[in-house]
Amino acid sequence: MIPPETHLQIGSLLFEGLDQIDLTGPFEVLSRIPNATYRIYGPNAAPVRDVRGLRITPDATLAEAPRLDVLHIPGGQGQEALMRDAAVLGWIRSQAAGASHVFSVCTGALLLGAAGLLVGRRATTYWNAVHLLPWFGAEAVDARVVIDRAEDGRTWLFAAGVTAGIDGALRLAAELRGDDAARAIQLGMQYAPEPPFDSGTPRSAPPAIVAQVRAATAGLTARREATARAIAAELGIPAP
Amino acid sequence: MIPPETHLQIGSLLFEGLDQIDLTGPFEVLSRIPNATYRIYGPNAAPVRDVRGLRITPDATLAEAPRLDVLHIPGGQGQEALMRDAAVLGWIRSQAAGASHVFSVCTGALLLGAAGLLVGRRATTYWNAVHLLPWFGAEAVDARVVIDRAEDGRTWLFAAGVTAGIDGALRLAAELRGDDAARAIQLGMQYAPEPPFDSGTPRSAPPAIVAQVRAATAGLTARREATARAIAAELGIPAP
Numbered sequence: 160m161i162p163p164e165t166h167l168q169i170g171s172l173l174f175e176g177l178d179q180i181d182l183t184g185p186f187e188v189l190s191r192i193p194n195a196t197y198r199i200y201g202p203n204a205a206p207v208r209d210v211r212g213l214r215i216t217p218d219a220t221l222a223e224a225p226r227l228d229v230l231h232i233p234g235g236q237g238q239e240a241l242m243r244d245a246a247v248l249g250w251i252r253s254q255a256a257g258a259s260h261v262f263s264v265c266t267g268a269l270l271l272g273a274a275g276l277l278v279g280r281r282a283t284t285y286w287n288a289v290h291l292l293p294w295f296g297a298e299a300v301d302a303r304v305v306i307d308r309a310e311d312g313r314t315w316l317f318a319a320g321v322t323a324g325i326d327g328a329l330r331l332a333a334e335l336r337g338d339d340a341a342r343a344i345q346l347g348m349q350y351a352p353e354p355p356f357d358s359g360t361p362r363s364a365p366p367a368i369v370a371q372v373r374a375a376t377a378g379l380t381a382r383r384e385a386t387a388r389a390i391a392a393e394l395g396i397p398a399p
Numbered sequence: 400m401i402p403p404e405t406h407l408q409i410g411s412l413l414f415e416g417l418d419q420i421d422l423t424g425p426f427e428v429l430s431r432i433p434n435a436t437y438r439i440y441g442p443n444a445a446p447v448r449d450v451r452g453l454r455i456t457p458d459a460t461l462a463e464a465p466r467l468d469v470l471h472i473p474g475g476q477g478q479e480a481l482m483r484d485a486a487v488l489g490w491i492r493s494q495a496a497g498a499s500h501v502f503s504v505c506t507g508a509l510l511l512g513a514a515g516l517l518v519g520r521r522a523t524t525y526w527n528a529v530h531l532l533p534w535f536g537a538e539a540v541d542a543r544v545v546i547d548r549a550e551d552g553r554t555w556l557f558a559a560g561v562t563a564g565i566d567g568a569l570r571l572a573a574e575l576r577g578d579d580a581a582r583a584i585q586l587g588m589q590y591a592p593e594p595p596f597d598s599g600t601p602r603s604a605p606p607a608i609v610a611q612v613r614a615a616t617a618g619l620t621a622r623r624e625a626t627a628r629a630i631a632a633e634l635g636i637p638a639p
Contacts, residue, residue: 180588183423183453190451206456211430213423214456216446286589303593320589329595342598342608348420349526349560351599352592353543355569358582359591368582
């Protein structure tokens with residue numbers, strides 16, 4: 160927990176083709192953290208489209224961001240296009256160096272990996288990409304939220320896929336402002352989920368549904384694998 | 400379930416001061432319904448700000464909307480400013496008349512009430528507003544999602560507060576395209592929630608937290624109550 164009187168700068172990265180709920184799920188929590196400024200930063204001032212077309216406008220550009228205390232990196236299919244974007248990766252690296260808390264959702268973890276930040280970390284990501292984490296030097300953990308406390312004092316939080324960002328953000332709120340602050344936010348957003356089916360993970364979903372979703376994203380998964388291998392080689396990370 | 404070959408027009412209402420996840424939670428599901436066009440309609444083409452500042456741009460204006468099969472009405476504090484907005488209420492009334500499915504999230508249900516559409520319905524809304532439903536002629540049901548099948552063949556779905564929209568949208572997806580379609584969407588969004596605290600409803604949250612959240616929104620609740628009473632009188636609905 161950070162002293163309540165310390166004002167926090169919290170920022171999310173916005174990019175074209177993200178999965179919007181990787182951002183908007185945490186938004187609901189991060190925008191309600193007591194004594195904090197929360198802003199969304201885009202490569203430029205223009206609105207971006209999420210992978211299904213939702214148009215979101217950033218509050219400011221990457222260049223305008225102050226040093227952030229909390230850095231939030233969402234994922235989604237558009238993450239793949241940023242895996243070699245020196246400007247975005249440089250911003251992530253620089254902000255992560257100054258932050259006390261780094262929080263990725265879904266394949267946002269792969270962006271941290273491409274920035275060279277996952278070496279030696281315990282991490283998680285989307286269920287269909289978790290096998291890629293070792294290429295970035297991380298230990299893949301099969302959990303909805305992974306909290307890895309680094310020796311340098313930084314706290315790393317990794318949420319699994321998509322809606323796991325809500326759970327991760329509430330954990331983050333508790334880390335920053337204590338359990339009761341997180342509980343108040345949870346009540347405000349009436350977060351007492353009742354999924355109508357038990358189909359939220361590849362373990363629980365019917366095998367035919369898992370096969371269908373895997374097939375629908377097979378091309379993307381193959382591209383992500385090729386990128387992970389290439390980046391591992393460039394970063395000098397031994398193949399897992 | 401609607402015949403799979405029938406193309407669906409699905410639309411969400413966007414308005415200033417909505418609670419963004421009332422929209423973006425369902426967005427994650429509705430934008431992935433097979434054989435459907437999903438669009439977000441705003442009073443005009445300009446971006447709106449959610450209650451915490453997220454800027455979202457509508458796809459089209461209310462006037463440009465076709466007859467919708469599925470009408471989604473989010474809520475949030477900004478709902479109160481629309482409770483006497485003849486243009487928006489007229490649009491809701493007209494679209495609801497042509498739709499097969501009407502789906503509200505959170506205090507979006509109060510907008511349906513102001514449009515005179517809740518008389519005789521079983522409904523729910525945000526936990527801090529559920530006592531207002533009888534003023535609009537509805538039976539308040541204490542459930543996360545309420546499905547009310549009307550005699551005229553229309554299906555009404557009411558999600559409780561904020562994040563309940565995700566559960567409601569998955570129920571809606573199953574109504575429209577069958578359980579397996581909803582299961583595939585659920586797996587795609589890795590929706591296997593693990594809230595870190597049991598604080599998502601006023602029954603489960605610590606009493607001090609409930610009192611704190613109630614106090615923080617007492618002014619808004621009082622305004623909503625006054626509006627509900629006045630609209631009940633105008634609509635000729637007997638006081639509960």
